[in-house]
Amino acid sequence: MFGLEISSVPTILPTLETVLHANFQQLQWIMNAYTIAVTTVLMATGTLADRYGRKRVFVVSIAVFGLASLICGLAQDALVLIVSRFLQGMSGGAMLICQVAVLSHQFQEGPERARAFAAWGIIFGIGLGFGPIIGAAIVAASGWQWVFLIHAFIAVVTIALAVTGVRESRDPEAKHLDIGGIVTLSTSVFCVAFYITEGRSFGFTGTTGLAIIGTAVLSFMAFVLVELRSAHPMFDFSVFRIRAFSGALLGSAGMNFSFWSFMIYLPIFFRNALGYDNVAAGLALLTYTLPTLVIPPLGERILLRFGGGIAIPLGLFVIGFGFMLMWAGSGVERVTWLTLAPGCLLAGVGLALTNTPVTNVTTSAVSSTRAGMASGIDMSARMISLAINIALMGFILIAGISSRLSSAFPGALDASRLQYLADRIAGGTGHVADIPELSILPGADAAVRDALIHGFRLVMLYGGLSVWIMALASFVIARGSHARQRQSRSGNEPCCVPRSST
Structure with a gap:
C-alpha cells in the first residue's frame, strides 16, 4: 500500500x-x-x-x-x-x-x-x-x-x-507522549517547506519570508531543548x-x-x-x-x-x-x-x-x-x-x-512575468499558443x-x-x-x- x-x-x-x-x-x-x-x-x-x-x-x-x-x-x-x-x-x-x-x-x-x-x-x-x-x-x-x-x-x-x-509487542519502559517535541519539530519542517515552495510569491528576503524562516529556526531550537530536557524524549x-x-x-x-x-x-x-x-x-x-x-x-x-x-x-x-x-x-x-x-x-x-x-x-x-x-x-x-x-x-x-527563457528572449519579459511563465511551463499549462507575449516571438516553441x-x-x-x-x-x-x-x-x-x- x-x-x-x-x-x-x-x-x-x-x-x-x-x-x-x-x-x-x-x-x-x-x-x-x-x-x-x-x-x-x-x-x-x-x-x-x-x-x-x-x-x-x-x-x-x-x-x-x-x-x-x-x-x-x-x-x-x-x-x-x-x-x-x-x-x-x-x-x-x-x-x-x-x-x-x-x-x-x-x-x-x-x-x-x-x-x-x-x-x-x-x-x-x-x-x-x-x-x-x-x-x-x-x-x-x-x-x-x-x-x-x-x-x-x-x-x-x-x-x-x-x-x-x-504478534503483539510493546516496550515496557515506554513513557508519555512528547507533545512538545512533536509540535516544535512539525512546525519547523512545515515552515522550511513553505518558505522554499511559496517564497517566490512573498519574497525570500521580505518581512514575511524572514518571519517564516525565523519561526523554523526557533522551532527547531525549541525542539532540541525540549528533547534534551525531557526525561523520556x-x-x-x-x-x-x-x-x-x-x-x-x-x-x-x-x-x-x-x-x-x-x-x-x-x-x-x-x-x-x-x-x-x-x-x-x-x-x-x-x-x-x-x-x-x-x-x-x-x-x-x-x-x-x-x-x-x-x-x-x-x-x-x-x-x-x-x-x-x-x-x-x-x-x-x-x-x-x-x-x-x-x-x-x-x-x-x-x-x-x-x-x-x-x-x-x-x-x-x-x-x-x-x-x-x-x-x-x-x-x-x-x-x-x-x-x-x-x-x-x-x-x-x-x-x-x-x-x-531570460537568455532566449533578453529584455522581452520582466522578472515577474518570467516567474509566472516558468510556473506555467513547469506545470504543463504554459502552451506557447496561450501566451501572447511568447507566441509572437520567433522560435518560442523550441525555446520553451x-x-x-x-x-x-x-x-x-x-x-x-x-x-x-x-x-x-x-x-x-x-x-x-x-x-x-x-x-x-x-x-x-x-x-x-x-x-x-x-
Whole structure:
C-alpha cells in the first residue's frame, strides 16, 4: 500500500493539473502535504506503538489510511485533495513505522532478519515498481479517483492479514507522549517547506519570508531543548553516538535528496518535456522503479558480507551515478526515455541496494525494545529530507526554466512575468499558443521546450551531486562500525549488524 501510494500518485499529477485546475505549487503541495504529515506522526507513533502495542496501532493506522484514501478519491478541487492527503500521510506514516517495528520484533536473528527485510523490500518494490503503470492504467480505464479509492479495498485485506499474522509487542519502559517535541519539530519542517515552495510569491528576503524562516529556526531550537530536557524524549539524541546508526541515518536522508524527491518530477518531465501521455509516461517510469522489485535481496547480502558502513554508501553512490547518467542522457540533441533509461535503471538499483539495509541497520543498532523509537527517527529523517527536497527541486526547476527563457528572449519579459511563465511551463499549462507575449516571438516553441529540459537537467545534477556528498559522509561516519564488524568476523563471531551493546 505504501509503495503503491508513493509511485502511482506522481504519475497522475499532470491529469490533476487539468481536472482540478491545479497550478505547479499546488501539485507540489499534493505531494508535500503527504510527506509533511508523515513527519508529524512518526515519533508519536513510535511512542504510542511501544506503549500501547505495535499490532494495535498498526491495525488502526491501516483503517485510517483506507478511510483517508476514500476521502482523497472523492475530492473535487485541489485544496480538498491537499487537506485529505495530509490525513492520508498521517495514517500512512503510522502504518509504516509500525510495520518496521513489527518486523524488528518478530525477526531478531541475523540471517532470519535479513531474509525478512529482503522480503519486505520486495513487497515494497512491487507497489513501488508497478505503481506508475498501475496509476496510468487506472486513469485511462476509470479515472484518477481510483488511484486513491483502490486503497480503501486493499486496507480491508491488509487488516485481516495483520490481525491473524502479527504478534503483539510493546516496550515496557515506554513513557508519555512528547507533545512538545512533536509540535516544535512539525512546525519547523512545515515552515522550511513553505518558505522554499511559496517564497517566490512573498519574497525570500521580505518581512514575511524572514518571519517564516525565523519561526523554523526557533522551532527547531525549541525542539532540541525540549528533547534534551525531557526525561523520556521521543528523539533520543544518545543514539547518534552509535556510528552505525548515524551512518545509516545519512543513507535515509540521501535517498530523499535524490531518488524519492525526483520521483515526483520525473512523470512531469515525461509528460511536459517529452510529450508522452499518461500510459507512456507510466511505462517509461518503470525503468526508474522496477529495480526496487528484484535488487533488495542483493542489498541484504552486501550488508551481511560487508556491513552497513560499506553497503549503504555503495548504494548511495550508485544512485548518484544513475543521476549523472540521466543528466548526460537529457543533454543529447534528441531526448527520449531511451536516453534516460540507463540512468533511471541505475538509480533504481542504487535505491534498492540502500533502502532495506538502511532500515535494517537503524532498527538493529539499538535494543529491540526501542525499535519503535529507532524506526521513528529513521523515517523522520526520510520524510523531513523528502519534504524539503520536493520543495527545493521545484525551486531549482523554476529557476532553471526562468533563467533559460531570460537568455532566449533578453529584455522581452520582466522578472515577474518570467516567474509566472516558468510556473506555467513547469506545470504543463504554459502552451506557447496561450501566451501572447511568447507566441509572437520567433522560435518560442523550441525555446520553451529547451528551457524545460534545462530546468530538469539542473535538478538531475543537484540530485546526483547531493547524494554523492551524503554517500561520502555516511562512509566517513560509519567506518568505525565497519572496522568493528571485521574484527568480529575475524574472531569467528556471528556476522550481523551491530547493536548498541557493541
